[in-house]
Amino acid sequence: MSSTNLKNCQLANGEKTDILIADGKIQDIGPTLSGDKAIDIGGKLVIPGVIDAHVHFREPGGEKKEDWTSGSQAAATGGVTSVIDMPNNNPAIINKKTLGLKRDLAQKSLVNYGFYLGATKNNHDEIKTAPNIAGVKIYVGSSTGDLLVDQDEDIAKLFSIPDIQWVIHAEDEKIITSNAKKMADVDNPAIHSEIRERKAAIKAVKRIIKLASQAGARVHICHISTKEEIELIKKAKENKLNITCEVSPHHLFLNRRAYKKFGNLVKVNPPLREIEDNEALWQAINDGIIDIIATDHAPHVLDEKWQDYNKVPSGIPEVQTSLPLMMNEVSQKNISLEKLIQIMCQQPAEIFKLKNKGQIMEGYDADLTVIDQVMIKTINKSELKSKCSWSPYEGWELKGWPIMTFVNGNLVYNNGKINDQLKGRELNYGKI
Incomplete structure (x- = not known):
């Protein structure tokens, strides 16, 4: 050789x-x-190649927005060597057939790739037998796509399946639905942070921690965005629960002020929060409460983002820019290089049990x-x-x-x- x-x-x-x-x-x-x-x-x-454990490369079904070639080119340009792709495709990745379809398509990728299976109320057998997956995604709150499991009884049944890494989109659907009805006639991007108010995230994280504790489940909470979630996760870790979490760059670098400049471009789930939340999230990184940076790279073309608020899909593209953004923070001494490697390389590999990844x-x-x-x-x-x-x-x-x-x-x-x-x-x- x-x-x-x-x-x-x-x-x-x-x-x-x-x-x-x-x-x-x-x-x-x-x-x-x-x-x-x-x-x-x-x-x-x-440094070890960056591992982004939360991307939406859109293929199958959304190739107008992204595909495995373009998404992996963006990743490689941004120093990312491995990605794990979310299941809210069209068709949704909820069984071995659709997983096999995505697996075939992903062979175009320039970087290493993995997959989550999507949870439904009744695909337990598929979850138990799915080959070589990083984990199973549960959408407790609705987002792009039609995967939603929002009842505690259904989540508890899923958590009873052993030996699964559960990955959670934690927003309370009842709160979101109620607020959306109240504000249905408002066409203003800034209401996104009111419809999907912080209480929705806080309540959902509380529910997930309680259910995970009862089941002894291994749970990773995606894209936390509020200081209250940090406190809940901190307490869960102190109580030795098997809970990890991630933060996405937009919740570190952007806040509600961004609506004035960008409008619907920064419509994202969970939404942008307050400056105080930015500060709390940075502190939680340095305190070791937040385990990893994961981009939630979710591209939509401009024609989609320029529609009226109620028609605009949520998501921001970030897989190419996350490492430069974080390295700039290293240069400004807001985070150490060692911590960056820990949360972007080493700990993603540890959480998702990636063999021989994350270290030099x-x-x-x-x-x-x-x-x-x-x-x-x-x-x-x-x-x-x-x-x-x-x-x-x-x-x-x-x-x-x-x-x-x-x-x-x-x-x-x-x-x-x-x-x-x-x-x-x-x-x-x-x-x-």
């Missing part, structure tokens, strides 16, 4: 080293290594991201790879950008150029 030596790497701890890659694995780490060929990293920072170690997969920590660049829509071709962060000047992305040892992204002949692999999972 041929080998590639990545020369002159800098690790997060400041160590200067070479990294020898062969057969898609890290074979050796140390000074002055040699391989069949060499790539000079030039002293740039090398001998024997681990050679999923690596090279970052120029001093590069200052502005987010420009002309460089975005997603089919939707827009970002609420356009024009933001950020410091610290991915310049190379290795997937299974292959250089998929190199200083603005993508090698789309290279393909990722399906992720594999350890036992829960």
Whole structure:
């Protein structure tokens, strides 16, 4: 087997080293290594490839918005080497047949890929026998698509299925439905944060924690957005419940003020909150309450986003911009580099039992991201790879950008150029 030596790497701890890659694995780490060929990293920072555990690449059914080729190009450009895709497709991924359809389509991906199965009230047998999934998604509150399981009795029955990583969209459907009826005649994007008010998220998280505690279920709560959710999850962790959570970049960097500038572009579920919530979420990252960053990359084309509020789908594209946004925070000393690696690389691998991912170690997969920590660049829509071709962060000047992305040892992204002949692999999972 041929080998590639990545020369002159800098690790997060400041160590200067070479990294020898062969057969898609890290074979050796140390000074002055040699391989069949060499790539000079030039002293740039090398971190484990970013793992984004929450994306919507839209295929099957939404190829106008995104597909596995465009979504994975955006991921690779953003330093992301592995993604896990949500099940709210058309058709919904709720059984082995639709899972097999998506599995075939995903082979176009340039990065590694995995899947969630969607829960319904009556697909228990499919959940028990689904092959090689990262987990099962329960939509306690409605979102894009028609998957909804909002009754405690039905959720409890699902939680009784053993050895499943449950992944939860936690918003209370009754609160949302009631508010939507009251505000049905209002065409103002800002009401989204009132229809899906914070009480909806808080109540749903309380319910999920209670049900998980009763069942002993392993639960991951998606895209938390309020300071109250943080306190609930903190208490659950203190009580030794098997609860983890994520935050998405838009809930860190944007708040309700963004409606004035962006309108329906920033319509997202859960919605944007207050500045105080931004601050609390950042603190929860540094306190270790929030386990991972996951983008909830949910692209929609501009024609869809420019409709009246009630017709506009929810979602923001973020898989390409999440790492630069977070590296900029490292440069400003709002978060440490070690913490970034923990929440974007290491802990996603640990939570979802991804084998040989998330760390730079001998024997681990050679999923690596090279970052120029001093590069200052502005987010420009002309460089975005997603089919939707827009970002609420356009024009933001950020410091610290991915310049190379290795997937299974292959250089998929190199200083603005993508090698789309290279393909990722399906992720594999350890036992829960």
